[in-house]
Amino acid sequence: MLELKNINAGYDFLQVLWDVSFRVDEGELVALIGPNGAGKSTTLRTIAGLIKLKSGEILFNEKVINDKPTHLISQMGISYVSEKLNLFTGMSVRENLILGAYAIRDKEVQLETLAYIFELFPRLEERKDQLAGTMSGGERKMLAIARGMMSKPQLMLVDEPSLGLQPNLTQDVFSALIQLRERGVTVLLVEQNVNATLSFSDRAYVLEQGKIVMEGPSKEIKANKHVRNAYLGI
Amino acid sequence: MAKNSSARPLMSRIKDNLPIVVISIFSLILFVAIYIEGGNAQIFNTIITGGMWALLAVGLALVFGVMNIPHFAHGESFMIGAYVAYFTFTPMQEYLYTNPNKFLSAIAPLGAILTAGVAGAILGIIIEQLIFAPLRRRTKKDWIMNAFLLTVGISFVLSNGANLVLGPNFRGISRYWDVKAVEIGGAYMSVDRLIAFAISMVTIGALWFFLRRTRVGRAIRAVSQDETGAQLVGINLNFIQTLTFSLATAMASISGASLLFLFQAYPTVGGTPLYYAWYVVMMAGLGNVVGAIIGGFIVALLQTATQLFVAVSWTTVLPTVVMILVLLIAPSGIFGSEVKGVQEQ
Numbered sequence A: 001m002l003e004l005k006n007i008n009a010g011y012d013f014l015q016v017l018w019d020v021s022f023r024v025d026e027g028e029l030v031a032l033i034g035p036n037g038a039g040k041s042t043t044l045r046t047i048a049g050l051i052k053l054k055s056g057e058i059l060f061n062e063k064v065i066n067d068k069p070t071h072l073i074s075q076m077g078i079s080y081v082s083e084k085l086n087l088f089t090g091m092s093v094r095e096n097l098i099l100g101a102y103a104i105r106d107k108e109v110q111l112e113t114l115a116y117i118f119e120l121f122p123r124l125e126e127r128k129d130q131l132a133g134t135m136s137g138g139e140r141k142m143l144a145i146a147r148g149m150m151s152k153p154q155l156m157l158v159d160e161p162s163l164g165l166q167p168n169l170t171q172d173v174f175s176a177l178i179q180l181r182e183r184g185v186t187v188l189l190v191e192q193n194v195n196a197t198l199s200f201s202d203r204a205y206v207l208e209q210g211k212i213v214m215e216g217p218s219k220e221i222k223a224n225k226h227v228r229n230a231y232l233g234i
Numbered sequence B: 001m002a003k004n005s006s007a008r009p010l011m012s013r014i015k016d017n018l019p020i021v022v023i024s025i026f027s028l029i030l031f032v033a034i035y036i037e038g039g040n041a042q043i044f045n046t047i048i049t050g051g052m053w054a055l056l057a058v059g060l061a062l063v064f065g066v067m068n069i070p071h072f073a074h075g076e077s078f079m080i081g082a083y084v085a086y087f088t089f090t091p092m093q094e095y096l097y098t099n100p101n102k103f104l105s106a107i108a109p110l111g112a113i114l115t116a117g118v119a120g121a122i123l124g125i126i127i128e129q130l131i132f133a134p135l136r137r138r139t140k141k142d143w144i145m146n147a148f149l150l151t152v153g154i155s156f157v158l159s160n161g162a163n164l165v166l167g168p169n170f171r172g173i174s175r176y177w178d179v180k181a182v183e184i185g186g187a188y189m190s191v192d193r194l195i196a197f198a199i200s201m202v203t204i205g206a207l208w209f210f211l212r213r214t215r216v217g218r219a220i221r222a223v224s225q226d227e228t229g230a231q232l233v234g235i236n237l238n239f240i241q242t243l244t245f246s247l248a249t250a251m252a253s254i255s256g257a258s259l260l261f262l263f264q265a266y267p268t269v270g271g272t273p274l275y276y277a278w279y280v281v282m283m284a285g286l287g288n289v290v291g292a293i294i295g296g297f298i299v300a301l302l303q304t305a306t307q308l309f310v311a312v313s314w315t316t317v318l319p320t321v322v323m324i325l326v327l328l329i330a331p332s333g334i335f336g337s338e339v340k341g342v343q344e345q
Ligand SMILES: Nc1ncnc2c1ncn2[C@@H]1O[C@H](COP(=O)(O)OP(=O)(O)O)[C@@H](O)[C@H]1O
Pocket: A011, A014, A016, A034, A035, A036, A037, A038, A039, A040, A041, A042, A043
């Protein structure tokens, strides 16, 4: 479904990603792990079209997308939940969600999706008239993920959803992601919480200093000696 | 005990909104003073002037909020609107002079004003696509400064262009509607003034509805709050920015057209309106559309009060002093700014 081929990318004169290649197949939940500053967020931003490539190719459903602007990539079915969340803080929860479905013109489909989202995140329904900017950190994360789901994406890129959350909220966020996969949405997840992530993801890639250094089924990655030392502290 | 707990929040709320409270009280005092000294006539005058400034300031606030452009060519959009209305209206007027027709006489001015609005919208699209869109694609670095310099350049080119093509002559009309003034509460208001006010209110109301209730209007607000977030939900930034600039230019043109009886068309006619509109948005809060509407009326109050109680020649001095005072106590304006993108870029 998603394929990165020899991506080189970065910011102005700073190259961050070096020859990064990986793939995510339909229905998978793939984890991208690595230390701080490795380039995980940069990878997701590049897929979403927020950063232009120096070289390489990104394919989505066999189509080249790296020459397309962000809004078209989003409309093609890729939803990116950034680490900054990029919520519309001066708008209500409901308006944020409706904007999530911007590309869906059919009002009925929009409202159906909204009802489904409210079922999945009852807390957001309770707060639907509250301004996004006045919500707590955990609620904002929920809202960002929910907004990302409103466009009925085929693929979701989620950047560190558990960062700064209490353990019980982290659990909620993870179960939302697992539910997503059950509904047939493909997920590429960047996470600091390596242990938990490797236990529910299908496959994983390890990114270090802008290079993919390891890949495989999550179980195998979790058992790997280097990963156990560097990320799991065992 | 109970008395204390109910009084507390009120006091702290007043404290949180100090600039708004101070300005509200100040405006109320001005309002009453103007009423006592000038009666209904001056009050109506103030409200009508306020509507004009609001219409212009809303466009500035929108362009700053959505595109982060400090727009200093907004006065030239006003100027173009005035010219377009003049050159559309006068031939119609001549024709109607020889072929009197009541119905046509009533709607001809509206046709001229509408034409000016359409011309403004088109001009806005051209300027945005020709100047700002290419700059946006090239670099976002120092955007506000570059955009500001470009608008100054546009202003210079447009006013000198008008001078070159049309000369420095004043082109005006004495009135759009050749009917008697209307009496309201003992004060006489010309129909032109009343309709100019109605047009500014209807235009602002339509914009308000568009921004709050429609899909594309919501997208405009989304861009002003988080550009990246807007792109991520599938909003075409380029389209929204061109649309916003076009809307703002059209509003300024409509303003220039509907006030043709007051401001004759000449190359630098946009100076005064630009000054007041900027004054409104700086006082109300950059990029704050609602603030710009209220601010328009506050500035008009200050203007009338200065004319009544100080001297006509002080009309621009006193508002400036008040603006500086406001910015000293509330650096982001009375109503604050909801613009987020500016500091980040
Ligand atoms: N907006 C930016 N401009 C310049 N450099 C950046 C920017 N964002 C990240 N970087 C740099 O790129 C590298 C990778 O960052 P990032 O992709 O955020 O890593 P990760 O998400 O894996 O922690 C870091 O060295 C970081 O300093």
